[in-house]
Amino acid sequence: MTLKEISIRNLMRRKGKAAFVLAGLVIGVATVVAIVSFVNAMTSNINDKLEKYGANILIVPKTENLALSYGGLSLGGVSFEMEEIREAELARVKTIKNARNIAALGPLVLGVVKINATRVLMAGVDFKVSGILKPWWHVQGAFPGSNGILLGSEVARIMDLHPGSSLQVNGKDLAVSGVLEPTGSQDDQLVFTRLKTAQLIFKKQGKVSMAEVAALCKDCPIDDLVKQISEILPGAKVMAIQQVVKGRMEALTQFKNFSYGISGVILLIGGLVVFVTMMGSVRERTNEIGIFRAVGFRKRHIMKIVFIEAGIISGLAGIIGYLIGLGSAKIAIEFFSDGNIATVPFDYQLAAVAILVALTVGLVSSAYPAFTAARMDPNEALRAL
Amino acid sequence: MSYIIADNLVKKYGNDDATVTAISGINFEIEAGEFVGIMGESGAGKSTLLSILGAMNKPTDGTLIVDDIDIYSLGQEQRADFRREFLGFIFQSFHLVPYLTVLENVMLPLAIIKERKKQKRLMAEEALDHVGLADKALRLPNQISGGEKERVAIARAIVNEPPVLLADEPTGNLDSKTSQEIMKLLQKLNEDGMTIVMVTHSNECAPYAQRILSVSDGALVQDNFNLKSPADYPN
Structure with missing residues (x-):
């Protein structure tokens, strides 16, 4: 029995909650990946089209x-x-x-x-x-x-x-x-x-x-x-020829900024989903935390359990989110481009960033719940049973 | 010097306007290997006293010495280490982790010690064998009876062989026959050298202790040593 096994068993038992957190993060990551992939593809597409403006x-x-x-x-x-x-x-x-x-x-x-x-x-x-x-x-x-x-x-x-x-x-x-x-x-x-x-x-x-x-x-x-x-x-x-150049760059910059802004908001919402669910989960597990503390778990052990859970879900959300986002971008490109379709290739760098972003959002959002869990007084926790 | 020394323990809850005194100046000493019962009516302060003995509830005043260690001079994390090394807990409601198997519940205190996984498993299997549940190691808590759950709780409490076992109403949720089995198990552990401090209401359980501390309104009202026959025990 290790802390990792405790985390995994808890995730398996609370499948619904784990799935909810996973879904929240997957939606966030998938949307961001889709937007970024879409923006990159469209940027390339727009660039190609803008070349038609000539010199x-x-x-x-x-x-x-x-x-x-x-x-x-x-x-x-x-x-x-x-x-x-x-x-x-x-x-x-x-x-x-x-x-x-x-x-x-x-x-x-x-x-x-x-x-x-x-x-x-x-x-x-x-x-x-x-x-x-x-x-x-x-x-x-x-x-x-x-x-x-x-x-x-x-x-x-x-x-x-x-x-x-x-x-x-x-x-x-x-x-x-x-x-x-x-x-x-x-x-x-x-x-x-x-x-x-x-x-x-x-x-x-x-x-x-x-x-x-x-x-x-x-x-x-x-x-x-x-x-x-x-x-x-x-x-x-x-x-x-400033009009063409400036117009081109400004259009792309505005498009990118808007997209990144939307991505940020979506990630924030994903983070809030993780935060609220993890807080609920910690409160629900007051008794377990009391037992852990009673048998000698230190605060960092409790935090580690929460972080391992968040890490597993977030990592998984990063992978699934990237794949869904990539697929969505491919579909979206078909809808929004007019035949001159830019390709949306599998991007290892974006995949790594997606997983990293998911982990960051998941872990940062779980920090306060983990801290709350670790701070629980074992006597109070056991009295609440 | 005694193994456990409670010196003028005081525990008050609330603030200056509304203070409730749960424990008011309790003194006692317990030798290593004793089986001590703490008895008293509901609200007398038994559980509060046990939680103080369990290094989980800092007293408002007084000191608790265990094995020459001033427990409440330690920080919270050091007290957690102390609990892991010195204490085993048995709770009235078993408090097993529902999503872990019987074996995994017993292994819980070992999850944070540096030991090979195989060795941890061996220790847990030995503890389960000790309480007669070796054949139910892979069941979940909801697949075993109340008496078996209590045995699992005992196995978890003794898996790392702590010198002191603290039991809070260990037979509170069990029928008479199962209660006797559990008490015999505790008696056996005591005979093997473990110091046991048990809070109980039960007159059936009390005779298993060699000494009864009677608590009333947060104060120690009686300390009965060398009890031999049921007639010696307080009601």
């Missing part, structure tokens, strides 16, 4: 000019004609510490061209990364080849051009390969061609006007990326 960092040449445009209304002084970044230097972006967080790097060369006597802004871009940088683009026709051109919807409308039309750009014959569907952005006013083609037209081989970067900022602050890129491109100005 979130701009790299532009350092210039002393001030922009003379506001709300889409340009008053001249276009700075892109004045400064360039060397393409070779731009390649260094892929060597920064957080390079793995860069989803796409899109160099851009800009210039004004004449098409059928109309001045149009032309952009040479890398169409291979346009799917990431401009996910909202839908092309009627196809992306252009080396002698092709893609028209913004407004350009096509005003100039009455269609896929298959031919035109001359600064004396070079180009074929319209496709027309962008209206985007509601500045892109509607532009014509696009391959980077090399544009560099040739503008005689800017090896140079770019600016670059767009789509960075994944799930586990690295966007400001760090900006700093790292600035350090390797001292001649360029690197800017985060």
Whole structure:
């Protein structure tokens, strides 16, 4: 006979109460695990979706000019004609510490061209990364080849051009390969061609006007990326597109904070369930405690019995709670995500934390009942029989 | 020097406004190996006296010496150690732990001593054998009779071979025949050298004690030594 055996026998006898405490903790732990797993999965999911907003960092040449445009209304002084970044230097972006967080790097060369006597802004871009940088683009026709051109919807409308039309750009014959569907952005006013083609037209081989970067900022602050890129491109100005970044981070932070707040409340309730039940159990066992004390059990022996009981239930609740929470998160993800389902893997670290949290809640909540039991006067306890 | 010395024991309950004196200046000495009965009417202070002797109820005044140890100069935890090493308790209502088997109940005082599990089990089986319940070791308390429960309580009290056995109305819930069996068992333990202090109402049990302390209104009113025939015992 050991103190552990006494605890186990008591749990077996008071199955109902033990089950009640277990259920209270399991619900708490399962909810927390489900919320944390759900939040993690949704964070990943949301991150993926937010990437569809495209570029979130701009790299532009350092210039002393001030922009003379506001709300889409340009008053001249276009700075892109004045400064360039060397393409070779731009390649260094892929060597920064957080390079793995860069989803796409899109160099851009800009210039004004004449098409059928109309001045149009032309952009040479890398169409291979346009799917990431401009996910909202839908092309009627196809992306252009080396002698092709893609028209913004407004350009096509005003100039009455269609896929298959031919035109001359600064004396070079180009074929319209496709027309962008209206985007509601500045892109509607532009014509696009391959980077090399544009560099040739503008005689800017090896140079770019600016670059767009789509960075994944799930586990690295966007400001760090900006700093790292600035350090390797001292001649360029690197800017985060704050609205997208801030909105993304704030949404995630708020979602996480709310979830953790709810988890805390649920754990508190779980702790109260343990506390109330353990207190009731201790009072119910006054006679036993009196006997234990009469036969020479010290206070710490009594506390140990209560703590072993709480520990067994809590540990069990941690394991069961984690498994139920994981299952619930998997089900919840199916309901709340729209087909782009993030996975909820078995997370050993979260499992360990769940068990640790359950043990902490169980033991802390049992501390006062254990202390009360240990403090019982054996004479009073036996007189109460 | 006597084994147990009660010197001017006083126990009062309540506060200054409403004080109840349960024990008022009791003195006695008990030698090792004596079988002492404490008798008196209900409310006379017998159980309070026994709880003081059991190191569970600190007297308001006076001292209790057992084996040269001033019991109430010890702290609570040291008194718990003292109970474990020196005392065995037998309660009127048996007070067995309902979810432990007979054997486990007997092993209870051994749960906190450093001894091999096998040895603990052996000690408990010996104690059960001593009270004639070796064959019911694996039963639960609700599966045995009242007399058997009392025997289990005795086995639990003697399992760690304490020098002193304190019994509070050990036959209070038993029929006459079973009471006699229990008393004979206590007598046998006394003959084996155990000091026994027993609180009892029963005139049938009293003759098993060699000495009767009569208590009335918290005071020791009579101390009868060397009692031999039932006629010598107080009613």
